[in-house]
Amino acid sequence: MAARPINLKIKIFxxxxxxxxxxxxxxxxxxxxxxxxxxxxxxxxxxDATFTGQGRRYGGSWAAxxxxxVEKKSRAGLDPRILIASGDLRRSMTVRGDENQYLKxxxxxxELESELEYAARQQFGGDGIPARPFIxxxxxxxxxxxxxxxxxxxxxxxxx
Numbered sequence: 604m605a606a607r608p609i610n611l612k613i614k615i616f617x618x619x620x621x622x623x624x625x626x627x628x629x630x631x632x633x634x635x636x637x638x639x640x641x642x643x644x645x646x647x648x649x650x651d652a653t654f655t656g657q658g659r660r661y662g663g664s665w666a667a668x669x670x671x672x673v674e675k676k677s678r679a680g681l682d683p684r685i686l687i688a689s690g691d692l693r694r695s696m697t698v699r700g701d702e703n704q705y706l707k708x709x710x711x712x713x714e715l716e717s718e719l720e721y722a723a724r725q726q727f728g729g730d731g732i733p734a735r736p737f738i739x740x741x742x743x744x745x746x747x748x749x750x751x752x753x754x755x756x757x758x759x760x761x762x763x
Contacts, residue, residue: 627759634710638755642748643706643713644699649744651697653737657685661743665735686725686735695719696737 631638649660658665665685668676673683681688695703695717707714716722728734 624760624762627762628756631756631759635752635755636708636710638752639708639710639713641751641755643708643715645744645747645751646713646715646740647697647699649740650737651693653739654687654693654697658735658737658739660739661741666733686737692717692719692722692725692737695722 653660656664668683668685676683676688682690687693691703694701696715698704699706703718705714705716705718724730724732725735726738727736
């Protein structure tokens with residue numbers, strides 16, 4: 604009796620499912636703008652917390668104002684806290700769409716700026732004004748932003 608050839612047909616289940624998951628993940632990686640929008644919102648939240656804490660995020664605080672200047676601000680009906688007299692600077696960095704804000708989020712990154720002429724002087728100091736950095740990001744912030752991107756990739760791949 605002659606040997607009969609064995610014809611095996613093996614189908615691996617799940618290969619098409621995995622391919623679709625990888626393609627969805629690749630689409631998110633190619634256009635991370637939705638994740639970057641979430642990160643931009645978080646950046647503004649962090650900056651707002653810096654204003655609220657008067658510079659006290661993970662360290663010291665901003666240089667105190669001269670008590671005479673605080674009194675002058677109060678008499679003028681302005682907020683006596685540091686960098687919050689009118690609220691314009693704070694809003695320009697923390698409120699989407701503020702008239703003094705420049706925000707650009709695309710697939711390559713995030714640009715967030717205040718268009719107020721005095722913003723850089725307050726951030727870096729100058730003209731007799733001490734630096735009061737309201738934009739200050741820490742490793743914890745960067746780690747959270749990495750998790751946001753990872754979550755977006757995971758969600759795309761799992762369909763959640």
